[in-house]
Amino acid sequence: MAAENMNREVVLSVKDLKVNFRAYGGLVQAVRGISFDLYRGETLAIVGESGSGKSVSIKAILGILANNAIIADGSIMYDGMDLTKVKEDTFHEIRGNRIGLIFQDPLSALNPIMKIGNQITESLRLNRKMKKEEAKKVALELMKSVGIPEPEKRFDQYPFQFSGGMRQRIVIAIALAGDPEILICDEPTTALDVTVQAKILELINQIKKERNLSVIFITHDLGVVANMADRVNVMYAGKVVETGTAEEIFFEPAHPYTWALLSSMPDLHTKDRLDAIPGTPPNMIYPPKGDAFAARNAYAMKIDYEMEPPMFKITDTHAAATWLLHPKAAANGIEMPAGLKARIERMKRSGALNG
């Protein structure tokens, strides 16, 4: 798969993106220079805990950052345009029509007092100037394709008459209405039951294949990543700390933060107590000198507190920002924790990845 990606067409390219927020305490550096490419037809997962800057980065891509946000540096290239420089007056032609978004919380994402049908057809009628009947036909087709039974009847109902999973299907239908080529999923299953989660993920995979979508999938749930992703970016404190294919991230993780994330993921076989990551993420008004993860890192070295590690290339597709990969440190032979190693062996044997 790694080789395939190299030949593929890049649809979206983020270069050195920096996003700050003006807050009362000072300037919050939410995203501190991230770069990644999205290839056509792939699913790129962005993983990280709350406050790591993953949602902020996709909001920057969609041009829906809050008013107090500043894009300090970098570019987001899409179809020859730099999205960081597109004016708000014209951005709505890209949103929905070219890049769609699926929300975290389908319960609050739908307008409670507007009929479901109108919420799906609204942008078709406003932006594509479709006739009412024509838009309705498209909407019914979409509702059918996202698995809504009796779409004709459901078309005239209100959000409160739908269950959480059904609402998320509607949100997906709305995101697909503009026929986008990039679909961004911002933790689309966090607010749903586990059984419903699986169905929604299946649906996203299915429509991705049908429409040859390029998907950016934001989550903090590594189990979901294993099911969905071709490639993974691990983010911490506003930076990408490790990037690689799903196999590389799950089977050969290189960054201590990725180790910690994988160790804290529950599975059916581990009898030991799960490892939690000690401490909390740093205050991003005053990001620490050196590696931002150093203070929580059991493997931190002196240099981690002084200098920020660059990205060390491991393979053509795999890189991580940790001094452990520096030739001098690598000589010491620090390896991932034994428990995690055993767990990865189990995952390899059971074929946990289907991505």
Place this chain on the structure above:
Amino acid sequence: MKYVLQRIGAMLLTLFMVMSLSFMVIRLMPMSLFENPEVPKEIQEKLEDKFHLNDPLPVQYFYFMEGIVTGLDFGISVKLRPGLDVWGIIVSRLPPTMLINFISLFISIPLGLIFGIIAALKRNTWIDSTISVFVILFISVPSFVFASLLQYVLTFVFPIFPTLYDSTATTLGAMMWSLTLPIIALSLSPIATLTRYLRGELIENISSDYILLARTKGLSRPQAIVRHAFRNSMMPITSTLVSLITGIMGGSLVVESMFAIPGTGGMLVKSIFAGDHFLTVAILIFYSAISLVTILVVDLSYSLIDPRVRVGGGK
């Protein structure tokens, strides 16, 4: 339909309680209705007998209720308009009060909405701050203070408007001219109240997830706000209409007296001071009835705006 009947039933029950309470409170006040040194004692007693004033209070209450239910008979005025039917007085006094109250309501609603929208869209700019300063001023200072200020500045210092209501006006224009100041005085507070509520509601709705969804599906920001935030903000605003209307009516009590407007509001104040109990009770009940009808209309209009009330109620 069942919901409508329930609401009407609740309204009638409330009205009954208001009637009982205002009867009790006013009648327990220490003032004889027919006290007048020029009228011989026997005649006073005869009159008191005729109006059952020497019976125990519960019996009086029974007669009072019977009169209202059987023929809108609230008794007669004994001090301010001796001998006249109270209901007739209210009806004849109604037009000026209704005129200034309704005009001030119909001025306040659009102005309040416009300022609320402007403040919400220009949040945290100098425009928003300026509006907020006036909002606080107009909400916290009662309407009669503005009435006297307006009266002083615009009729005495700069004599533009007449000081008092022009009851001899022959044209509608002249009459409205003399009603301008009281209408302005009455409108300031409701405009400010509405502005404040709508600003808050809109700001909350603009930062909601469904506005974000509306924008990510390709609506421009103005489209998203007009089509989604505005209607959702109107629901809580509807309930503030009740307090708006009762606020205007309450302010009207004093403002009518200050501008010598021959309306029910001024009449109520005068009747209390004069001890014209039948009249006081009747006007109190009348005002309560108007408020209750307002509440009923607002309650019922929810179902028009909010499908959750309409569809959910049918289940």
